[in-house]
Amino acid sequence: MGQAPDYVLDRPSADDLEQFFAVDADPRVWEHLPSGRMAEREEAEAILVRLDSQWELDGIGPWMVRRTSGGQILGRCGCSLRGVPGPGASRRGTGAFWNLGYRFRPEAQGQGSATAVSRDAIAAAANIDAGLPIVAYLLEHNTASEVVARKLGLELVHRAPDAGNPDPAAVRLVFADRELTPAQLDATLN
Template identity: 45%
Template sequence: MNYQHLTTERLDLTAVSFADLAELHTLHADPRVWTHLPSGVHTTEQRTRADLEAYTADWERDGLGYWTARRRDDGDLVGIGGVRLRPTGTWNLYYRLAPDHQGQGYAAELVRAAIEAATAYDAETPVVAYLLDHNEASRRTAERAGLEQVWRGPDRDVPGGVRLVYADRSLPPETVERLH
């Protein structure tokens, strides 16, 4: 199956591409989508371009990756999300939505599609979400998708931050250790 283009009830999911650069930069440069991690704001288009280079390489190498999510009815950008194979041997679940589309169930729809695609593509590889403890909306989305918390502890990248790791299954201790 080709996972580069999928549809859900309300979303059109297309593998990220450089054609999306301007819109994805606008999304990632908006401080409102980084309230839980202000240092994550993209201050240059080059930062977004570097991410897109990595994300398009994921599709080429792994056959699955992050999608640009648009509304099916009008093509409006909803956000970006999907799964990305990490060196830890897990699929990293990611979702970031434009402020105008938050709170409308789009994140749940995107997450469901990502988990279903990852499971269909490679059921042996766990799906994992890394969240900051104070990002309650993201935590609720992960929990509603059936992920369970497998670790909680200090964040390596955010001084004083607490990182949560959620997964779609129980993980062996050595895998959990590699995740944080």
Template identity: 50%
Template sequence: MSTPAETRTDRLLLRRPEPADRDAVFAINADPRLWTHFPSLRPTEPAQIDTMIERWLRGWESRGLGSWVVRLRETGEVIGNGGCTMIGSDPDDPAARLWNLGYRLSADHHGRGLATELSRAALAAAARIASDVPVIAYLVAHNRASAGVAEKVGLQLVHRAPDPGNPDPSVTRLVYADRPLTAAQLATAMR
């Protein structure tokens, strides 16, 4: 099963990414205001976005779902990216695979409920494709806005631990999920 190339919500137009989306997606993702919780992850070169879009497209091709490019329905303006992507060292291993809910929206559009609207559409799409696969959202503990979105869409906090790979060893990773996770799934979430 595959999700349509375009999904509409009340205020958003969610589209499968295309290489032509790179400049708009880069402009949003390169904004330092979006990376206060993990500055070293901020992309600084457009080629980094090319790599992201290629990864998203592989997800669409292999799983029928991946990150969307997010536009406002009213204007068509690109305001970010997000959705559910399949993660796991072996995505065909049901003991370790997960849908990862993620998004990055323009700082100019924060606080309007758009991330929640996007997240609800992503959860519905993931359930249509593979409802047997848990959905997670992982984030750093000081990113309260993202935690709030996870909670609004029904995900529960299931794990907290030091954030692997974070240059600041004091940072804690939170894992939210739509159901209890196995040890293998939790290991996937903590990579």
């Protein structure tokens, strides 16, 4: 698909299943949200199908990030369209936004991967629809993710309890590249 410096960015495929599952089943990856960890390969299969569908519908989605073509998956990173009521619905006048997400295996963390690939993802999303905000939401105690969001120029626009989180003390932070409409903010919280 595209390349960030020292990285190969591939659209997810069924061939990624084992490595994708290995990353998302690793408890170290889910230190900040243990309930998000995958336990079954079927979960990984379903997510890969969903990611493929996002690429088909929106022309973009998270990439699988590798150091070399065909190499080990370091993680995934990219923008996904969120807050749209359904296929074919208008992006304007809704709660639509680009959700920037990044998740990397621990061995690849702290090396600038999330920041570098996120910059490519933001540019790709802007090429499709620059009128939609870029949003990253995360848990407050995930300071590494907050650092990435701030490096990308995103600003804190909301802080509140993380509804539905098994940890009642969890706080969700919402970062964005601009002010969000009430519908967009609501979509980030649900």
